[in-house]
Amino acid sequence: MLGAIEAGGTKFVCAVSNRSLEIQDRVSIPTTTPEETLEKVFSFFDQYELEAMGIGSFGPIDVNKASSTYGYITTTPKTAWKNTDFLGQMKNRYNIPIGWTTDVNAAALGELEKGAAKGKSSCVYLTVGTGIGGGAVVNGEPLEGFGHPEMGHVLVRMHPDDDFEGICPYHKNCLEGLASGPALEKRYGEKAQNLTNKQNVWEIQAYYLAQALMNYTLILSPERIILGGGVMKQQHLFPLIRKEFNSLMKGYVNTPDLDEYIVSPGLGDDAGITGSLILALNELD
Numbered sequence: 019m020l021g022a023i024e025a026g027g028t029k030f031v032c033a034v035s036n037r038s039l040e041i042q043d044r045v046s047i048p049t050t051t052p053e054e055t056l057e058k059v060f061s062f063f064d065q066y067e068l069e070a071m072g073i074g075s076f077g078p079i080d081v082n083k084a085s086s087t088y089g090y091i092t093t094t095p096k097t098a099w100k101n102t103d104f105l106g107q108m109k110n111r112y113n114i115p116i117g118w119t120t121d122v123n124a125a126a127l128g129e130l131e132k133g134a135a136k137g138k139s140s141c142v143y144l145t146v147g148t149g150i151g152g153g154a155v156v157n158g159e160p161l162e163g164f165g166h167p168e169m170g171h172v173l174v175r176m177h178p179d180d181d182f183e184g185i186c187p188y189h190k191n192c193l194e195g196l197a198s199g200p201a202l203e204k205r206y207g208e209k210a211q212n213l214t215n216k217q218n219v220w221e222i223q224a225y226y227l228a229q230a231l232m233n234y235t236l237i238l239s240p241e242r243i244i245l246g247g248g249v250m251k252q253q254h255l256f257p258l259i260r261k262e263f264n265s266l267m268k269g270y271v272n273t274p275d276l277d278e279y280i281v282s283p284g285l286g287d288d289a290g291i292t293g294s295l296i297l298a299l300n301e302l303d
């Protein structure tokens with residue numbers, strides 16, 4: 019059996035599957051302290067005989083195998099989890115190979131194998147929620163370097179009608195600082211889900227997201243860009259983003275048809291857990 023964790027800032031989804039990735043059991047655990055959360059994670063996985071495990075984690079995390087803190091959650095704003103040896107604690111409990119990457123790299127992998135980028139060899143997965151995070155798969159492999167991509171913190175040009183200072187604690191008006199759910203709430207004084215009918219809000223939002231997508235396109239040339247997370251439940255954002263993308267790119271790069279290029283997750287909320295199971299499977303190859 020394969021085990022997987024999609025470790026998020028609000029909840030941990032744990033699942034077990036067979037080698038065909040058919041999920042046999044799953045559980046959702048609220049993210050509290052590391053001790054309390056991992057105790058529940060252990061009691062779920064202790065029921066099964068696992069061959070390998072995959073973890074897609076919120077971060078920032080250390081993915082550098084040469085580093086002394088490989089497998090740690092590092093500078094996360096969730097203070098209880100700062101400098102937590104997450105992977106090490108899992109390895110202590112289960113003496114099996116464990117794949118480890120970011121939640122969004124795992125989601126990209128899930129979408130590539132079984133979702134909206136099926137049959138492709140590359141994609142970007144961006145989640146627009148409480149934060150903005152992006153991962154990618156390139157040549158079938160999660161994209162990592164000295165660390166992992168932090169696509170949510172790219173810099174964008176301000177919209178002429180927007181003078182919001184931004185809420186990123188590090189950069190103020192980076193993409194996450196301007197376009198995450200909490201940024202919308204701070205700027206307009208209402209939860210993002212209550213702003214549906216305010217056209218102007220979504221035009222500005224699309225302007226920022228399209229700039230980021232243009233940058234990802236120019237740098238990585240992915241075959242698909244998948245947009246998930248709470249804010250992207252506003253489906254009317256998709257045509258606005260495609261339109262902005264088009265007018266910013268000005269035909270310079272001949273992308274796939276934008277209706278097929280900039281899309282919703284094919285796996286819905288299961289992209290991350292599916293990708294984490296694939297990480298586990300890849301440990302066995």
Ligand SMILES: Nc1ncnc2c1ncn2[C@@H]1O[C@H](COP(=O)(O)OP(=O)(O)OP(=O)(O)O)[C@@H](O)[C@H]1O
Pocket residue numbers: 026027028145146147148149150198199200209210211212247248249250251252
């Ligand atoms: N239907 C909606 N329309 C617009 N915004 C929404 C909608 N549903 C949720 N959101 C916003 O999305 C944010 C929550 O994001 P999400 O549902 O992806 O949860 P999350 O897992 O906590 O986020 P993250 O992936 O950043 O950890 C909140 O700011 C919320 O206001």
Ligand SMILES: [Zn+2]
Pocket residue numbers: 170171186187188189190192193194195
């Ligand atoms: Zn930032």
